[in-house]
Amino acid sequence: MTEYIVKQNALADFFKSLASGRRLLTPRGTGDKCKLGETPPDQVTLEYTNTHLSPKSLLFPQTERLMAFHNERDKPNGYVYQSLGDNGEPTVVFGIRPCDARGISISNKVFQNDRFTDPYWKGKIDQTVFVGLACDAPSPQCFCAAMGGSPFGESGLDALAFRQGGDLGLKTLTDKGAELIKAAGAQEANLADEIKKLEATAIEAQGVKADYKPIDDLDLMDLFKDPHWVATAENCLNCGVCTFFCPTCHCFDIQDEASERGGVRMRNWDTCMSWLFTVHGTGHNPRPTKTERVRQRFMHKLKYIPLKQDGVRGCTGCGRCVAMCPVNIDIRSVALKMTQTAPSPA
Ligand code: SF4
Numbered sequence: 472m473t474e475y476i477v478k479q480n481a482l483a484d485f486f487k488s489l490a491s492g493r494r495l496l497t498p499r500g501t502g503d504k505c506k507l508g509e510t511p512p513d514q515v516t517l518e519y520t521n522t523h524l525s526p527k528s529l530l531f532p533q534t535e536r537l538m539a540f541h542n543e544r545d546k547p548n549g550y551v552y553q554s555l556g557d558n559g560e561p562t563v564v565f566g567i568r569p570c571d572a573r574g575i576s577i578s579n580k581v582f583q584n585d586r587f588t589d590p591y592w593k594g595k596i597d598q599t600v601f602v603g604l605a606c607d608a609p610s611p612q613c614f615c616a617a618m619g620g621s622p623f624g625e626s627g628l629d630a631l632a633f634r635q636g637g638d639l640g641l642k643t644l645t646d647k648g649a650e651l652i653k654a655a656g657a658q659e660a661n662l663a664d665e666i667k668k669l670e671a672t673a674i675e676a677q678g679v680k681a682d683y684k685p686i687d688d689l690d691l692m693d694l695f696k697d698p699h700w701v702a703t704a705e706n707c708l709n710c711g712v713c714t715f716f717c718p719t720c721h722c723f724d725i726q727d728e729a730s731e732r733g734g735v736r737m738r739n740w741d742t743c744m745s746w747l748f749t750v751h752g753t754g755h756n757p758r759p760t761k762t763e764r765v766r767q768r769f770m771h772k773l774k775y776i777p778l779k780q781d782g783v784r785g786c787t788g789c790g791r792c793v794a795m796c797p798v799n800i801d802i803r804s805v806a807l808k809m810t811q812t813a814p815s816p817a
């Protein structure tokens with residue numbers, strides 16, 4: 472890990488170098504118009520809170536064509552298949568927030584692990600370098616620090632940038648990141664103490680004091696059976712908005728769009744909030760009411776993923792679901808309710 476500095480008057484050349492021979496994607500626009508897009512190096516801005524949608528669609532698009540098939544009547548085996556996998560292209564993502572990079576790191580363990588590698592995800596992530604921008608302007612919904620992250624978090628990033636007055640400080644975190652930042656002409660600097668100071672200020676600015684730690688120590692079945700889930704789910708519309716905005720939600724459905732002679736197999740985002748998502752071919756549905764579906768969403772984020780991923784929570788505290796839920800269901804209040812679960816007698 473090495474720290475670097477890019478002076479304000481060298482920023483244009485720095486971004487030009489990042490864009491050389493590859494796509495440069497950065498947040499563009501403001502408010503709910505802010506989204507990651509291809510950006511000319513002289514138009515990169517550091518003034519935004521976060522992108523409206525999470526960046527997960529870069530690696531896991533809302534709809535992805537996996538393969539095409541067609542039936543050749545004169546061929547003995549009938550169908551001919553062709554992979555349509557999008558393997559991505561060399562890309563630098565500059566300005567992703569640490570909460571969202573952490574979301575990618577959590578989903579990476581789902582799409583790439585010791586039992587399975589998703590070629591569509593792998594093709595894209597292998598060609599992408601993620602340079603985060605530390606958060607120094609949290610929204611009222613941000614709570615990454617309470618979820619084990621930090622406005623200066625490093626998980627999922629190849630390098631972390633931060634604003635230092637008009638200059639840009641950088642810390643490289645992987646070989647990929649080091650190669651990119653060095654080649655872009657950044658000057659080595661000793662910024663470790665400065666980073667610590669800025670991080671403490673950013674956590675203070677977030678101002679979240681809630682402690683969700685008790686959930687980690689509570690028994691899974693006690694949490695699962697707690698009666699509060701009925702009331703917690705009462706207002707939920709099962710619209711799925713929270714899951715589509717969430718950087719760590721990764722449920723999908725595979726569908727074939729076919730005609731007599733062929734078709735395309737697609738992977739589409741799906742949501743555990745939908746009754747259809749879990750209904751079996753027999754008609755049986757293990758999550759028949761919204762109580763089970765709402766419980767699944769919060770238990771997955773706050774208990775099941777931490778059990779599978781060494782304590783890392785499946786919520787990064789990005790605050791999108793808090794901001795977007797049409798009936799104001801707030802994961803921070805639900806997590807607090809979960810901390811109050813009574814342990815069953817020994
Ligand atoms: S956004 Fe709110 S109402 Fe919609 S499914 Fe999520 S929790 Fe329920």
Ligand code: SF4
Nearest residue numbers: 717786787789790792
């Ligand atoms: S559960 Fe909500 S706050 Fe947590 S990562 Fe997902 S969208 Fe963000």
